[in-house]
Amino acid sequence: MNLFFASVQRDLLVHFRHPSEVLNPLVFFIVVISLFPLGIGPEPGQLKEIAPGIVWVAALLATLMSMDSMFRSDFEDGSLEQVVLSEQSTFTFVLAKFVSHWLLSGLPLVLLMPLAALLLFLDEAGVWALTLSLLLVSPTLSLLGGIGAALTVGLPRGGLLVTILVMPLYMPVLVFATAMVHAAEAGSDTIGYVYWLLAILFGSLCLAPIATAAALNLATDQ
Amino acid sequence: MLQVLKAGCERDGRLLFEDLSFTLAPGELLQVVGGNGSGKSTLLRVLLGLYTDCHGDIEWAVDKAPLYLGHRLGIKQSLTVIENLRWFGVLREEPVKEFRIDEAVYKLGLAGFEDTLCAYLSEGQRKRVALGQFLIMDNPCWVMDEPFSAIDADGLSFLMAMLQEHLDSNGGIIISTHQSITIDRPINTLALQ
Secondary structure, eight states: OHHHHHHHHHHHHHHHHSTHHHHHHHHHHHHHHHHHHHHHOSOHHHHHHHHHHHHHHHHHHHHHHHHTHHHHHHHHTTHHHHHHHSSSOHHHHHHHHHHHHIIIIIHHHHHHHHHHHHHTTOOHHHHHHHHHHHHHHHHHHHHHHHHHHHHTTTSTTOHHHHHHHHHHHHHHHHHHHHHHHHHHHTTOOOHHHHHHHHHHHHHHHHHHHHHHHHHHHHHHOO | OEEEEEEEEEETTEEEEEEEEEEEOTTOEEEEEOOTTSSHHHHHHHHHTSOOSEEEEEEEOOSSOOEEEOSSOOOOTTSBHHHHHHHHHHHTTOOOOHHHHHHHHHHTTOTTOTTSBGGGSOHHHHHHHHHHHHHHOOOSEEEEESTTTTOOHHHHHHHHHHHHHHHHTTOEEEEEOSSOOOOSSOEEEEEOO
């Protein structure tokens, strides 16, 4: 438990001192979103129609940007092999990594969501559905992405490979999340989608840390 | 504290060592020597279980996992000297007392750098921070891969004293280095071709 809290605290401290890794994906997110009204034209009806898709794709890409660095610095400076060597479980360390990654990349995206939705003329129901869906999905994105990040941590340029590995896993979440926003805008019930997203979240919460810890043990085995 | 029986390791199609048997008893120092690329670092990693593509029996009889100083120091650039030392303690689940950390910082000649980010330290100073883990904890066995590189003359004599003290308190040390170790204790040497 001590390792868990100390590790979260350490990650927050490191990123607080060098915030660029955290800020880059967020700036990217806002830039991508704000380009669409310029490219497509400021037609509220048209923008509102495609808004959930745009916001979601931008959020996915922004998350993927932050994914590659999740374990890289720990691997390169040797912290990771010290974790493996110590008799504490890599699993706890991985859980802490997921929590800090979500706090630093998922949560800020959720907080930026209302702003992004405003840029695209979403109405109130749409904004709420979008924010709620991202809140439910962003931990899943961190969890699934962590597997890819851990598998590619030993490779010199793993960035693109993470995207290829992780994208297929992101598809179901993307489908359910955009469908949920469309349903909310149409005024129909969204609870079914919430259940689905929660199910995927808990499923990945059970499996992703095990896979990630195993991948990290493999990465240090050299 | 360590018994190795017929250990062998092949890497990238090259045989690094084969049929290697040795023991390490409390109060003993084992120096691993050999040319560049002879497999010294790999041997240490094999002993620690960090590299598993090998065969043979490696049995540790210690109550705490050995401390390890590798080529990758385990030092975070954007943490301060003190924060890095505390992290070593957290990893090993040792309730490290603050006075031991202060003492280690002083002994390692890092006084005045306590709150400096490790990114601003020199290579030798960073190595000293990594060596600090051996001073703040009481693990019986130390495994050190090239601990003397980038360390100056003062640091070297301090390190020798540190090794001597650990051996005197019945600890075991495995070291890979080209440097000659000047302590008044018998040194076992293991040469790799």
